[in-house]
Amino acid sequence: MSFFVGVDLGGTNIVCGLLDEEFNVLAKSKQPTEAAKGSDYVLEKIAVMVETLLREQNIAPEQLKAVGIGTPGFIDPVRGVCVFASNLRWNEVPVSDQLGARLGVPVFIDNDVRMYVYGEAMKGPGRGYEHVLGITLGTGMSAGLVNNGQLYYGGGFMAGEIGHIRVDDAESTPCGCGLVGCLETIASASGIVRQVREALAAGRESILGQWFPGEEAASVTAADVSRAYDEGDRLAIEVMNHTGKLLGRGLSYAVTMYSPDALIIGGGASLAGERLFKPMREELQKSVYKGYWERLTIHPGTLIDDGGVIGSAAFAANRAAGIV
Amino acid sequence: MSFFVGVDLGGTNIVCGLLDEEFNVLAKSKQPTEAAKGSDYVLEKIAVMVETLLREQNIAPEQLKAVGIGTPGFIDPVRGVCVFASNLRWNEVPVSDQLGARLGVPVFIDNDVRMYVYGEAMKGPGRGYEHVLGITLGTGMSAGLVNNGQLYYGGGFMAGEIGHIRVDDAESTPCGCGLVGCLETIASASGIVRQVREALAAGRESILGQWFPGEEAASVTAADVSRAYDEGDRLAIEVMNHTGKLLGRGLSYAVTMYSPDALIIGGGASLAGERLFKPMREELQKSVYKGYWERLTIHPGTLIDDGGVIGSAAFAANRAAGIV
Structure with a gap:
């Protein structure tokens, strides 16, 4: 069984969701972003949130196949870079490389709206x-x-x-x-x-x-x-x-x-x-x-609360599988 | 050396162009469409035009790798079918299958505007x-x-x-x-x-x-x-x-x-x-x-006269090569 994490990264809060292969949300956690502490701090916080979710759900780290992150701002999803996010005050943060190296799994990032729509397309009324x-x-x-x-x-x-x-x-x-x-x-x-x-x-x-x-x-x-x-x-x-x-x-x-x-x-x-x-x-x-x-x-839209988390996880799953 | 034919199929005239691998037009021919005689007649006329172009340019039939056709109307480019073309009075004409079987090469069809734009993208100012x-x-x-x-x-x-x-x-x-x-x-x-x-x-x-x-x-x-x-x-x-x-x-x-x-x-x-x-x-x-x-x-646009022919040939070449 494979699992995926979707992260809804906002200026105020970080929401992490653990999803199964059918993109059902198994567990979620929420922490303040504390963006003022800088990108290294925020990415490390996300890493710990991901590890905690896995541990609490008794999921072995190797069962985590990919992490997706959605955040407002200007994202380069090919390079996996947050080019500019005003609410995080991030400039050219290499999210995929940095968090991917830390967690040992592929990490994908995109704009929060695209992640939300991706979720509605994969798991909401857009399915099919x-x-x-x-x-x-x-x-x-x-x-x-x-x-x-x-x-x-x-x-x-x-x-x-x-x-x-x-x-x-x-x-x-x-x-x-x-x-x-x-x-x-x-x-x-x-x-x-x-x-x-x-x-x-x-x-x-x-x-x-x-x-x-x-x-x-x-x-x-x-x-x-x-x-x-x-x-x-x-x-x-x-x-x-x-x-x-x-x-x-x-x-x-x-x-x-x-x-x-x-x-x-x-x-x-x-x-x-x-x-x-x-x-x-x-x-x-x-x-x-x-x-x-x-x-x-x-x-x-039907994924009112979890759209970003589901979309990010689904996007990461499909990117990791080479489907998209 | 490979060659391609692009066909600009209108309600009044058919223009066929023979192109090399860099989508240079080597020769062209033009015939009245005579759409009233029906799709079998028009497709056979195109086949003869293609054969004549090859013969006149001393190109062996096996050097022809693909034929592309652009025509106004509603086209299904995946099935290769002219679904509806009012100026030809065609309904559900399986152009790719029929002409492909006749000529022994892959035949691709699409809307004339898309073919024109494809030409400008490949060989006109859109290149690069x-x-x-x-x-x-x-x-x-x-x-x-x-x-x-x-x-x-x-x-x-x-x-x-x-x-x-x-x-x-x-x-x-x-x-x-x-x-x-x-x-x-x-x-x-x-x-x-x-x-x-x-x-x-x-x-x-x-x-x-x-x-x-x-x-x-x-x-x-x-x-x-x-x-x-x-x-x-x-x-x-x-x-x-x-x-x-x-x-x-x-x-x-x-x-x-x-x-x-x-x-x-x-x-x-x-x-x-x-x-x-x-x-x-x-x-x-x-x-x-x-x-x-x-x-x-x-x-x-720069491909004023030949845009349709160049685009159709380039589209067919790229489709045949599996690039698109």
Whole structure:
């Protein structure tokens, strides 16, 4: 029996998961990242977490076949290098070489969104489809594409930054990327919240203004907007409809370029469900050639908590086996 | 020495080219397609054209290693079947099997745009780049993507129908695909001409109206619009600027999804050159994350006449060699 470890490495916490050959999560552990202590410290902490997981589950070290790590930032998955990760303050950290030498197993690293999508493609609703497009609607918005078990990277491993397309010239919110009116300024958890806060600040009537009077508006979340939507709040409904529509338009470009069989929508804001998916589907159907629409299946992400861990482990398993 | 044949199979003419191992065109022949006589007739005609080319160039049949065919329509390149080609009136024609058995060499078939882009990637300005995106601006607008010598297909071999994205809600021309306001209703040779004709019909002043008075407007070409542009004609300049801008916006989506290293712009309307490319580049730069822009090189297509023949032959050579 072989085992794999998937690591979800964030700026705040490290989550390690031990998985079997079918990518079931057998055990997990969580530790603060303590990124300020530097990459050597963090990688050693991961190594100890991996060893502890194996020991606690009575698994011999030689049964561990590969470790996968997903982390936000700019990753070179071929060299196994974290080129730049702002939340870790890492520059050119040779994660695969360093951790691989320490643990004595192959270690693979990739962007957290691609790892998440890989997990949904292997173990979530994307399973069984040849071409899986996944997006995450969280603080930002990003995408990953898996074709027959292979991630699509494009030049510089940069393909799929769908959050940074411009879909509506009336939108003019500056984006962290340097552009103006990027899709993720709308279609993300942060984007939904920003729209609501701006409307409240402009004096717009809403139950959200009653729930979060004055400066409390700063603590509105996307989940609160869903609650207000269910109360029939016009502002919440408008924001969800607008967000869904622009999301659908943005997805129409991705669907046309990639021709996926399955589209998976994950990330915190995806929990809005049909409130967001209905206007999204309507706009998407109106905006793509029917040949794409007819073959497309749309699924909410299902690996809410464990997507990164499962995806990282599955990616590492397939890379180690030479499948991808 | 090995040789390859590339076939550009259109509704009107068949062009066959004989190529050496470096994909130089050694000889070409051209015959009317006579599609009305059916697929058996057309495939036999191609077989005779291939045999004649070899004989005339004193090449032994066994030196021919593969034949590639590019044709408009919906192709299954894996099965080697022309699933549907409206201009040939072909349905489910097993081109690879039938012509391969007749000629005794491997025969490969794909969509004409993908073959053209493959040619530009192998023998045109895309040579040496890992990720090559090519578009054609002709009667329609389409794209092909070549990653490390491999065409990207997506589900149903449909990826990249960039002509059928919606980039501007103010555009409302019905498209043959069933949608409204598709990019190819603007950014194509036909789209440029349509914009000019509609403006003339609406009474718009233009030197084109003097050159093509009354019903003669029906014979305006994209090349005429370039000529008028060079005379300082305001309508022609407006049409080129608008077309270039929407083209740039459309390309921003393709560039974000694919992250290409090289973008190649071919097809008849690409002969407008900087008249179209300048507004296109300006909009593209404004609409993509700078990481994409900085790595992107933009090239006019160079294989104007022979792109289909070269691409088909190169594709067949690489498929036969198991490279792709």
